[in-house]
Amino acid sequence: MVGDDLKFKDYLKDRLLYIVFYIISTTLVIVVMMLDLIIKGEKLKVSNIAYAYILSTVFLVLLITIDYMKKRKFYSAINDGLDSYENLEYIFNIPNNISREHNMLKELLIKDYKVYQNTLEKYKKSYKTHADFNNRWIHQMKTPISVIKLILENEKDKNIDEATKKSYESIEEEMEKLSNGLEMALYTLRVNDFEQDFKVEEINILDIVRIIINENKNAFIVNSIYPKIVSNEDIVVKTDKKWIKFIVGQIISNSIKYSKVKKSKDKSIVINIHKEDDKVILSIKDNGVGIPSQDLERVFNPFFTGENGRVYSESTGMGLYLSKDICNRLGHGIDIESTEGIGTTVNIVFHHGKSIYNL
Structure with a gap:
């Protein structure tokens, strides 16, 4: 039941088929006994039938209660996992030795968790490599842009005609766009490590x-x-x-x-x-x-x-x-x-x- 806590009523629903078969088997045993007594010319008292059902029900309730109490810690750990959307540590809080089936399930979850961690680590390393490369490249590109800007400033100070001056200003504007683009790329990289920067x-x-x-x-x-x-x-x-x-x-x-x-x-x-x-x-x-x-x-x-x-x-x-x-x-x-x-x-x-x- 993804997204809902596994409660006692859910536990009963999952075992409804077992409960039905248990009641049917108890009824069949009583029917066989009644037929045997009828053949012998005797009759099974209603009180005995009721007693058999009550005793059978008590054992059934006792069995279900013991089994649920045994597995409640397991369900509690699973419920914690369903309530947590960011933390997978709940896997290690799942108790051991509930049953072989539950132990196998826990081992499978731990294995999946380790595979996930290893895959995540690979992606982190790959991302860091790309981020470091882009970071260095952006810083390297800033140097030639600064040099070009300085050259343009020096050229504008010279005695040049108005058309040339406007051309220099247009180049300056385009260089400014390039510089802003690099700045944007740099801060896009940095924001992922914001807490350290x-x-x-x-x-x-x-x-x-x-x-x-x-x-x-x-x-x-x-x-x-x-x-x-x-x-x-x-x-x-x-x-x-x-x-x-x-x-x-x-x-x-x-x-x-x-x-x-x-x-x-x-x-x-x-x-x-x-x-x-x-x-x-x-x-x-x-x-x-x-x-x-x-x-x-x-x-x-x-x-x-x-x-x-x-x-x-x-x-x-x-x-x-x-x-x-x-x-x-x-x-x-x-x-x-x-x-x-x-x-x-x-x-x-x-x-x-x-x-x-x-x-």
Whole structure:
């Protein structure tokens, strides 16, 4: 009975055939005795028949009770296994010497568990090998990108014509996309080892926002997007600096991506940081193309690009998924509001007093 506890009534149901045959055999014995007495000209008293049935039933109940009590620990261990969806250690709590049949079943479960563990270990080693290779490759690719960016900066400082300068800026923008893609791949790998790669500390969230805006200044300039920060004071939150920088960076990158394609001269991204009751809210609002209403509920799903992804090929569908995943682990909230053709607002909520890092 998968998903249900094995109770005494279930035990009886499984042995119903034995009980029926026991009653039939008892009845046959009594019938044979009655026929024998009839042949001899005697009669079996009703009280004797009743006594035979009562005595037989007592022995049957006693037998069933003893057998159930003997196997109850086995059923209890099995019930624990049915209630546990993540732990297979219950197998080792199954008692021995209930019966040969039960011992064989336990041996089979232990064997399956060991096969599962060995297979899982092989997959873990294989995944780690691929992850380590990808990690090293990404870091190696960052070096030539940095060199190319530096060369472009130096070339732009020279006395060049406007057409060449625009070409350099276009190359810079494409290099920025490549750099962001590598960063996305790197953090996708790192999130699987999140518990070993985070450090909670008090940080000024305004400083993080300024760093990210500075890192994306070329994209803002090339696409004529005006970033604006609204904050009356420096606000400190408890979080992991590296991970929150990635989250905010992804959201701002998305805002740039879906603002630059809008045919409007007044393109802006407004970043608002404010306190509200016992929480701090970081709000990133753009006036880009927005998200269709039918896609809003699925934007945090992995690889989901929606209608915008079919129109604008730069979408990967991983940025918001990773942001949501990391926020959940850090104990932060994240939500999104959008109107197609008007713009999108993403809110990151830092809760005071809420436990950091939710396993």
